[in-house]
Amino acid sequence: MQSHNREYFPRMAARILAAFVLCFTVVGSASTAMCFYSKEHNKGQKALRKGDFPLAEKIFRELLGKDAHDSEARLGLSYTLLKQRNLQGAYDHAARVIMQDPLSARAHALLGSAILAAGEFRLSIEEFRTALALNDNEALAVV
Numbered sequence: 001m002q003s004h005n006r007e008y009f010p011r012m013a014a015r016i017l018a019a020f021v022l023c024f025t026v027v028g029s030a031s032t033a034m035c036f037y038s039k040e041h042n043k044g045q046k047a048l049r050k051g052d053f054p055l056a057e058k059i060f061r062e063l064l065g066k067d068a069h070d071s072e073a074r075l076g077l078s079y080t081l082l083k084q085r086n087l088q089g090a091y092d093h094a095a096r097v098i099m100q101d102p103l104s105a106r107a108h109a110l111l112g113s114a115i116l117a118a119g120e121f122r123l124s125i126e127e128f129r130t131a132l133a134l135n136d137n138e139a140l141a142v143v
Contacts, residue, residue: 040059041063041072043059044063044073044076044080048076048080048083053083056076056080057077057081057084060074060076060080064077069100071097071100071104071107074093074097075097075104077089078090078091078093078094078097078107079110081093085117087114087117088114090110090113091115091118093110094107094110094114104134105130105132106138108127108130108134109138111127112124112126
C-alpha cells in the first residue's frame with residue numbers, strides 16, 4: 001500500500017503542474033490575441049482621426065471578419081459609416097451592438113446620430129437620452 005502512495009502522489013503532482021502550465025499557456029495566447037486586436041483597433045481609430053474613412057472601414061470590417069461579436073470594431077464601423085453618410089449601415093451596426101449590449105451608451109448615441117441625420121429629430125431624442133442616462137459624458141449624445 002505504501003509503494004502505491006509513493007507512486008501516486010508524484011504522478012498526481014505532475015498532472016496538476018501540467019494542468020497549470022496548460023492553463024497559463026492558453027491565457028497567454030489569448031492575451032497575445034487581444035494585443036493584436038488592440039493594435040488593429042488603434043489603427044482603425046487612427047484612420048478615423050485622420051479622416052481616412054475608407055481605410056477605417058476596411059480595418060473595422062476585417063476585425064469583424066475575424067470576430068463578428070467584436071463590439072468595439074462594430075461601433076467603429078458604425079461611426080465610420082455615419083461619417084461617410086451611409087446612414088442605413090451606421091444604424092444597422094449600432095443596432096446590432098445594442099442587441100448584444102443594451103447598456104452601450106456609444107451604440108445608443110450612434111443610433112441616435114444616424115436617426116437624426118436621416119431627418120427624424122423626435123425619434124433621435126430617445127436614443128440620445130438613453131445614451132446620456134447610461135453615460136453622461138458620451139460625446140455623440142451631447143449635442
